[in-house]
Amino acid sequence: MRCISTFLEAIDHEMPNYTHIVINRESYKVDGNSGIKVYCSERELKSVDYFDLHPSKGFLYLEFSDLIAQDEQIKEKLKQLDEIQLPKEIDREIRKQFYNKKIHQELVQKLKDSVYLNSMIMPKHIVNIPKIFETIGHYVIVIAPIEESKRADVARCIDRWRDAIRTSMPKDMYDSVSIITLDQFLAA
DSSP states (O other): OOOOOGGEEOOOOOGGGGGTTTOOOEEOOOOOOTTHHHHTTOOOOOOOOOEEETTTTEEEEEEEOOOOHHHOOOOOOOGGGGGSOOOOHHHHHHHHHHHHIIIIIHHHHHHHHHHHHIIHHHHEEEOOOOGGGGGEEEEEEEEEOOOGGHHHHHHHHHHHHHHHHHHHHHHHGGEEEEEEEEHHHHHH
């Protein structure tokens, strides 16, 4: 058994275009080769990046993801469908399924697996876990800063992603879902 403190590390947002932005806090690493998930032999699980004990918000399931870039990649792939003459209903269904699978389902699965890891797996392998880990956490997804010209479009995407996550998760697995930018996270 290892002490939970061995997983405490400086938060790395893993957004290569924003290496100049540094987060001056530590959290418990869940994902990656040196994280809790691997130590507990649960590599197959999806997970958030960190379990965070936020000074004012409490226990957070903290995920850093450049959803805007992912959204752009998906739109580019879907443009390929424009070259194929499919009936409108089939075209619409393919686009919807592909879009939902790539972002929405991944975010939902990360939270579900992280809650499972926190409550069922981790206590069997790790000691000195703070009591706050037993509380229902907040799911916080931190995205890259948004260009001023794209704010309105991105705001609509954020609302859609947040609502999709909320409607896909049992209410007793999380307290709230927030999707915020990296600069908003630093200010919180």
